[in-house]
Amino acid sequence: MKELIEAKFSIGNVIKHRFLDFRGVIFDLDPEFNNTEEWYEAIPETMRPAKDQPFYHVLAENKDIFYIAYVSEQNLLLENLNKPANHPDISSIFSHFESGSHVPASRAKN
Numbered sequence: 001m002k003e004l005i006e007a008k009f010s011i012g013n014v015i016k017h018r019f020l021d022f023r024g025v026i027f028d029l030d031p032e033f034n035n036t037e038e039w040y041e042a043i044p045e046t047m048r049p050a051k052d053q054p055f056y057h058v059l060a061e062n063k064d065i066f067y068i069a070y071v072s073e074q075n076l077l078l079e080n081l082n083k084p085a086n087h088p089d090i091s092s093i094f095s096h097f098e099s100g101s102h103v104p105a106s107r108a109k110n
Contacts, residue, residue: 005031007054008073012094012101015058016079017071019047024060024069025085025102027093035070049074059087 009015009026016023033040033051049072056076060069066087084097094102
């Protein structure tokens with residue numbers, strides 16, 4: 001039986017990429033790689049992450065654009081600026097920003 005790896009980050013965490021210039025908020029996660037082989041192979045081999053780790057769906061932003069990123073755990077760092085992310089889709093998933101994280105709307109209602 002395959003051992004499940006515990007995710008280091010949680011939905012709502014504001015993160016930044018370890019190497020690329022973007023920050024964002026995690027809105028979903030996969031316990032291990034769950035994307036296409038074409039996507040995986042498009043990553044330069046020198047930067048290609050292992051598949052057996054959590055991967056995160058991120059509402060990402062940089063100074064120029066907003067987008068959705070799919071990022072391996074090894075390439076993320078928790079951003080400790082206590083500032084919310086600014087992606088325009090945040091309000092459709094999260095209710096508010098509190099204690100350094102975005103709070104999912106579904107959790108806020110309970």
